Amino acid sequence: MEFQAIWQFSSERTLVLFLDGKISLDKQKLCWSLAEYLKENPIVVETVVGMNALTLYLDISTIKSAKCLNTQREILQALTDEFVANFNPVSNTQSSGKHVKIPVIYGGEFGMDLTDSAKRLGMSVIELVERHSAPIYTVYFIGFQAGFPYLGGLPDELHLPRHTKPRTNVPAGSVGIGGAQTGIYPFSSPGGWQLLGRTQLPLFDKANTPPTLLQAGDTLQFVVQDILE
CATH class of the missing domain: 3.30.1360.40 (Gyrase A; domain 2)
Structure with a gap:
């Protein structure tokens, strides 16, 4: 290499x-x-x-x-x-994990930064959602929170800066972009990523083995459930 x-x-x-x-x-x-x-x-x-x-x-x-x-x-x-x-x-075999589809409602109260992010990127809301949900992302590792997936595969044209002043509370399930990364918040927490939408699919359940839905090497794709204004 x-x-x-x-x-x-x-x-x-x-x-x-x-x-x-x-x-x-x-x-x-x-x-x-x-x-x-x-x-x-x-x-x-x-x-x-x-x-x-x-x-x-x-x-x-x-x-x-x-x-x-x-x-x-x-x-x-x-x-x-x-x-x-x-x-x-x-x-390499570690990247041959399971594939998970993540249903997402984009925009509205679930994706408070969707409209502004689209304007910043010079595209329509529909185009941003389509480009964000098109790739197959790979889980590089789990960190920050239990079950929080750091994903590879975000297109270069969708890179967005983090908020200069993070929100004090980002709801669990929020899907966002921070710099060159896109990810999902498993739990409510402070956070500075640009929020595009939200999923109701739990990423962490201590009753399961393993408790995290995603592991390194898995792949995922965001599935558009709805786009709200």
């Missing part, structure tokens, strides 16, 4: 993987697979995958000096370099 993957310390026991270039699904597949590969290393206690990012938590109990710690980083870097050189995103 034609990009660099460099490990750097963020603390004495955590390494963060830096990937150059734009966010992509191929890089996300690399992070998923590399996390599975490196967690078998005895020095790695935990792996945490983010948006085209990977963090390793290390067991440093037997490391006696900064030099020894850097040697471990160099070993992990060498393993990573070899892994990246041989990685084939087409054969």
